[in-house]
Amino acid sequence: MEPKLEHKLTIHTMRLYKKELNIIINAALKEDVGSGDITTNLIVPRKTISKAFLLAKEDGIIAGLPVAKGVFTKLDKKIIWKSLVKEGDKVSAGTKIAQIRGSYRALLTGERTALNFLQRMSGIATAASKYIDQLSGLKTKILDTRKTVPGLRVLDKYSVKIGGGTNHRMGLYDMVMIKDNHIKVSGSITEAVRQIRKNLKRKIAIEVETTNINEVKEALNAHVDIIMLDNMSLPEMKETIALVNNRVKVEASGGIDLNSIRAVAETGVDFISVGALTHSVKALDIGMYFE
Numbered sequence: 001m002e003p004k005l006e007h008k009l010t011i012h013t014m015r016l017y018k019k020e021l022n023i024i025i026n027a028a029l030k031e032d033v034g035s036g037d038i039t040t041n042l043i044v045p046r047k048t049i050s051k052a053f054l055l056a057k058e059d060g061i062i063a064g065l066p067v068a069k070g071v072f073t074k075l076d077k078k079i080i081w082k083s084l085v086k087e088g089d090k091v092s093a094g095t096k097i098a099q100i101r102g103s104y105r106a107l108l109t110g111e112r113t114a115l116n117f118l119q120r121m122s123g124i125a126t127a128a129s130k131y132i133d134q135l136s137g138l139k140t141k142i143l144d145t146r147k148t149v150p151g152l153r154v155l156d157k158y159s160v161k162i163g164g165g166t167n168h169r170m171g172l173y174d175m176v177m178i179k180d181n182h183i184k185v186s187g188s189i190t191e192a193v194r195q196i197r198k199n200l201k202r203k204i205a206i207e208v209e210t211t212n213i214n215e216v217k218e219a220l221n222a223h224v225d226i227i228m229l230d231n232m233s234l235p236e237m238k239e240t241i242a243l244v245n246n247r248v249k250v251e252a253s254g255g256i257d258l259n260s261i262r263a264v265a266e267t268g269v270d271f272i273s274v275g276a277l278t279h280s281v282k283a284l285d286i287g288m289y290f291e
Contacts, residue, residue: 020154025070027151028113037109050104050290053084054118056095057285061129063087063162064121065098067155068114076106088125088162097286111288120152121159122284127277128163131261140265140272143168143251147279156278168273176206178224183208189215193222207251216240220247229269230254237267 056062062085069081079102085091100107131142142165148156157167169175178192186192189208196206207226208219213236219227220243227244229237231254244250251271252264264272 017154017158021067021070024152024155025067025074025113028117029071029074029110032113033109037105040105040108044104044108046103046105048104049102050107051099051101052107052288052290053096053100054098054115055287055289056091056093056097056122057287058093060091060122060126060284061163062089062091062097062118062122062284063125063159064118064155067121068098068118071110071114071117072100072102072106075110076103078102079106090129107288107290115286115288117155119283119286120149120281121155121162122286123281124156124159124278125163126284127281128160128165130258131274131277132164134258134262135265138262138265140269141166142277143271143273144277145273145275145279146171147275149278160277165277166271168271174204176200176204177228178206178208180209180211180230189218190222193219193224209253212236213239213243216243220244224248226251226271228253228273234263234267237264237269241268 054068065083065085065087069079069083072079072081079100082099083097084099085095085097091097128142128144135142142160144157144160144165144167146153146169153170157170161167169177176196178189178196182192183189186195189210193206193208205225207228208215208222208224209228209230210216210219211230211232216227216229226249227240228251229240232240232252237252241250249270250268251273252267252269253273256264256272256274257276261272261274
């Protein structure tokens with residue numbers, strides 16, 4: 001069975017996650033606004049209309065425009081939003097990325113929440129793009145992980161996709177991932193896979209984490225779909241690729257960064273998972289300014 005690693009998290013399918021997005025935005029506004037923006041509501045007249053623009057203050061990949069728009073729309077349904085760039089566009093510092101017109105109160109109240117989403121998502125997309133650039137000419141794909149902000153996984157993985165990366169499993173429910181502790185309680189890779197196949201009532205990809213060549217051989221004999229090489233050295237990866245000989249997909253994982261990723265990809269692995277894309281990403285510097 002060909003493992004399904006790609007989820008429908010693209011610029012054309014954000015609408016499929018409308019319900020999740022609505023929940024996320026509502027929670028973010030409740031957290032920040034609560035019972036009301038005291039300062040703004042006491043200073044700014046209710047009917048005052050204003051215009052503002054969003055500005056990229058450093059080079060990067062833009063992701064999250066629909067989310068930022070959604071924040072302002074929640075606060076003022078009459079907001080007029082105009083995107084000046086597209087999702088996934090590479091922009092330079094000083095580029096205006098969107099214009100907004102509407103309630104001055106709504107713009108001020110939603111500013112930080114909208115920017116928090118847009119900056120984080122653009123930061124993730126930018127990071128993913130940098131990793132992709134390191135793999136120019138190679139077949140290896142960059143995978144994200146489950147190391148996301150709780151409650152924001154849809155947005156984190158969407159942003160990886162916008163940056164050119166590939167989405168791995170969305171959660172614990174859509175793919176089997178047998179890791180060291182599963183193997184420990186089962187007794188062996190072989191037994192863990194046997195139990196999965198005995199009890200699983202649907203067709204789903206099975207991936208197994210391995211740490212040495214003997215475990216790779218056992219996983220191969222168990223006929224899994226993907227073998228993960230956890231913190232293996234480059235010589236061990238090359239030996240594994242020769243042993244596997246394209247019979248299954250191979251993923252490298254563990255401490256791989258921008259400096260080492262090219263060498264890892266050159267071993268011939270199909271995938272490299274990078275937790276840093278989402279667990280410690282640097283937000284892209286974006287500001288909002290009133291005209």
